Amino acid sequence: MLSDTGNSGSQISESSLDFLKLQYQVLSERRINHNSLLWNVPSMLFVAQTFMWTITLNNENNILIRCGISLLSIIVSYISFQMFERNRLMEVVDAEQMYSIEEYIRKRSPRENTIPILIIHHKLSARTLIDGRFDMISDFISAHPYYRQHNKKISLWKKASSDLWKIVFIFFFTLSCVIFLYNFVDFLKWIVQLQSVSYYS
Numbered sequence: 001m002l003s004d005t006g007n008s009g010s011q012i013s014e015s016s017l018d019f020l021k022l023q024y025q026v027l028s029e030r031r032i033n034h035n036s037l038l039w040n041v042p043s044m045l046f047v048a049q050t051f052m053w054t055i056t057l058n059n060e061n062n063i064l065i066r067c068g069i070s071l072l073s074i075i076v077s078y079i080s081f082q083m084f085e086r087n088r089l090m091e092v093v094d095a096e097q098m099y100s101i102e103e104y105i106r107k108r109s110p111r112e113n114t115i116p117i118l119i120i121h122h123k124l125s126a127r128t129l130i131d132g133r134f135d136m137i138s139d140f141i142s143a144h145p146y147y148r149q150h151n152k153k154i155s156l157w158k159k160a161s162s163d164l165w166k167i168v169f170i171f172f173f174t175l176s177c178v179i180f181l182y183n184f185v186d187f188l189k190w191i192v193q194l195q196s197v198s199y200y201s
Helices: 014-056 063-108 137-143 145-149 161-200
Strands: none
Touching: 014 063, 014 161, 063 161
16 A cells, blocks of 8 residues: 555655556556456357357257257356446456545645546546536536437436346346256156157067
């Protein structure tokens, strides 16, 4: 912890500033990595589930294979959802730490410093601008013709895309369970058929 954390009025030293810059760079790279992993999960899930559903819904395939792949489909859906949530959490945590560094430097920069500090890692209402007509991103959005027109309507840009993707993951998981139950019923019929054949033979 930095020695001048408790005093919001103290200026930040050069050594502390260099250390924060290094931490900020590490956090930035890590956040980009988590963001890439976050949005790779849905595309990989689509490809994997399409392949597995093609196998599980083909009645010409062996029932044991269909049941096994159906169960694997459920597991993949769950793991994908967990990975999505995990990467989303880590991205938010990294962004919050970067925002903390930005605020720390902004509050402790010398008053004579003519270079403003831009707040870029937070929700839209907290992001700032350093030049132009507006000081805050939220002011710019409110004044923008398109977003001002749709401000009182149900706009997709207001919805968190991660929340919408959660619905997709739940749908994939539910559908995988339904397909598994469908194949499991066929598996039970297959067992009964085998028992009847062995009985009469």
